Amino acid sequence: MPDFLPTLPKAQRAFLVGVQTPEMPDGEGEELLAELTELVENLSLSIVRTTLVRLRAPSPALFVGKGKAEELAALAKEDGAEVIVFDSALSPAQQRNWEELAGMAVIDRQEVILEVFADRAHTREAVLQVALARMEYSLPRLTRAWTHLSRQRGRGAMGGEGETQLEQDRRVVRDRIAHLKAELAQVVRQRGVQRTRRVRVPVPTASIVGYTNAGKSSLLNTLTGSQVLAENKLFATLDPTTRQLVLPGNQKLLLTDTVGFIRRLPHGLVEAFKATLEEVLVADFLIHVVDITSPHFEKHRATTLSVLAELGAGDRPVVDVFNKVDLADLLEKRAAKHSVPDALLVSARTGEGIGALEERCREMIAHGLGTVRLLVPHDRYDIVAKLHALGHVQTQEHRDDGVLVTGRFPPSQHGLLEPFILKAPEPRKKARA
Numbered sequence: 001m002p003d004f005l006p007t008l009p010k011a012q013r014a015f016l017v018g019v020q021t022p023e024m025p026d027g028e029g030e031e032l033l034a035e036l037t038e039l040v041e042n043l044s045l046s047i048v049r050t051t052l053v054r055l056r057a058p059s060p061a062l063f064v065g066k067g068k069a070e071e072l073a074a075l076a077k078e079d080g081a082e083v084i085v086f087d088s089a090l091s092p093a094q095q096r097n098w099e100e101l102a103g104m105a106v107i108d109r110q111e112v113i114l115e116v117f118a119d120r121a122h123t124r125e126a127v128l129q130v131a132l133a134r135m136e137y138s139l140p141r142l143t144r145a146w147t148h149l150s151r152q153r154g155r156g157a158m159g160g161e162g163e164t165q166l167e168q169d170r171r172v173v174r175d176r177i178a179h180l181k182a183e184l185a186q187v188v189r190q191r192g193v194q195r196t197r198r199v200r201v202p203v204p205t206a207s208i209v210g211y212t213n214a215g216k217s218s219l220l221n222t223l224t225g226s227q228v229l230a231e232n233k234l235f236a237t238l239d240p241t242t243r244q245l246v247l248p249g250n251q252k253l254l255l256t257d258t259v260g261f262i263r264r265l266p267h268g269l270v271e272a273f274k275a276t277l278e279e280v281l282v283a284d285f286l287i288h289v290v291d292i293t294s295p296h297f298e299k300h301r302a303t304t305l306s307v308l309a310e311l312g313a314g315d316r317p318v319v320d321v322f323n324k325v326d327l328a329d330l331l332e333k334r335a336a337k338h339s340v341p342d343a344l345l346v347s348a349r350t351g352e353g354i355g356a357l358e359e360r361c362r363e364m365i366a367h368g369l370g371t372v373r374l375l376v377p378h379d380r381y382d383i384v385a386k387l388h389a390l391g392h393v394q395t396q397e398h399r400d401d402g403v404l405v406t407g408r409f410p411p412s413q414h415g416l417l418e419p420f421i422l423k424a425p426e427p428r429k430k431a432r433a
């Protein structure tokens with residue numbers, strides 16, 4: 001395993017800067033700053049101050065104007081801060097300028113998210129994905145006054161003569177990126193093999209997606225009676241977990257819990273997690289979970305939908321679910337219904353609405369395919385049993401030449417059913433029967 005970037009030193013004093021521009025809806029800067037606060041707290045940094053800057057337009061050198069930057073830097077020093085955290089993304093040059101000006105580490109929201117992910121990553125796949133995203137983030141930033149790599153300097157002996165420290169660092173990072181990509185590809189191939197095995201027993205699949213902390217893992221647990229880690233912290237889940245759920249009528253469904261999304265998720269991280277999120281792309285449908293108690297749920301929904309689009313899963317059929325309805329008041333319920341009339345209101349905690357969600361899942365599976373008619377020979381009763389387990393059987397009729405079944409079945413099973421599907425309707429025969 002390659003050596004990874006060390007994570008940000010803990011227990012530093014952090015000075016947080018949020019930004020509100022005229023294009024942003026009122027209050028959004030505040031909201032994002034509150035979210036940044038939560039992210040930073042997750043890194044066990046102590047926050048000395050949070051401040052919101054109103055900005056007419058970003059300026060190229062420091063993002064905010066020079067005067068404002070100097071004022072902020074002085075304030076941060078006065079507060080005894082050791083790191084300034086910007087909510088907006090800083091370009092490598094802006095970050096460098098800021099560090100020169102402030103004489104301390106300056107990081108942005110993207111780097112904070114990468115750090116949180118690095119903290120949470122446990123499985124090999126997640127560790128590799130996060131390491132890759134962090135390496136790519138740091139590549140154009142190696143000239144920073146403060147860098148993760150600075151502690152590893154001195155390993156430069158391996159560089160050729162005349163190669164500057166920076167060139168050496170870049171080479172080391174590029175090598176590691178190549179290495180990580182190769183290793184990741186290997187892990188993904190391995191998982192692909194596992195999935196192929198699963199596809200041979202074709203059971204419809206659904207993925208639970210949504211903003212971080214919406215209750216995705218809790219919902220998986222409630223639906224399937226399992227014990228996946230669910231915690232009141234951001235990004236508790238990084239690795240997809242799949243469990244089988246048996247819906248009413250003995251309909252089986254494989255449910256996958258996935259990593260949560262957040263606003264301004266670093267693009268590199270989305271890229272790195274694409275492989276893991278393949279589960280989302282191959283799912284027959286998605287269950288989009290939204291925390292009904294969040295005053296910003298519209299933003300959460302929009303973020304999830306845009307990340308899904310970025311992943312190429314924008315066209316998957318979706319079941320919309322508002323979770324934590326046990327905590328919601330009438331107004332919140334009304335707002336949710338108004339926003340997404342078709343949505344189900346559930347509580348993973350109390351089980352309220354879970355029956356309706358199961359029923360909706362059953363309908364999704366049933367609608368996955370148009371109605372088909374199959375004639376299954378009597379010696380293939382195993383297929384008839386499968387149809388009941390996997391799809392939505394509407395009629396079943398025992399005839400001399402076999403069992404005539406009509407119903408709807410998920411697309412993933414077409415291969416299995418193909419030999420038994422009746423192409424042409426048989427109206428006359430049916431009329432006589």
Ligand SMILES: Nc1nc2c(ncn2[C@@H]2O[C@H](COP(=O)(O)OP(=O)(O)OP(=O)(O)O)[C@@H](O)[C@H]2O)c(=O)[nH]1
Pocket residue numbers: 210211212213214215216217218219229230231232233234235236237238258259260261323324325326327346347348349350
């Ligand atoms: N009151 C209430 N709390 C809930 C409900 N569902 C989840 N929670 C709580 O919300 C927090 C987040 O739940 P998780 O299931 O970990 O959320 P998640 O969407 O998987 O979060 P990440 O994996 O971090 O993206 C936990 O503290 C849960 O106990 C619910 O229906 N009602």
Ligand SMILES: [Mg+2]
Pocket residue numbers: 216217218229230236237257258
């Ligand atoms: Mg989770």
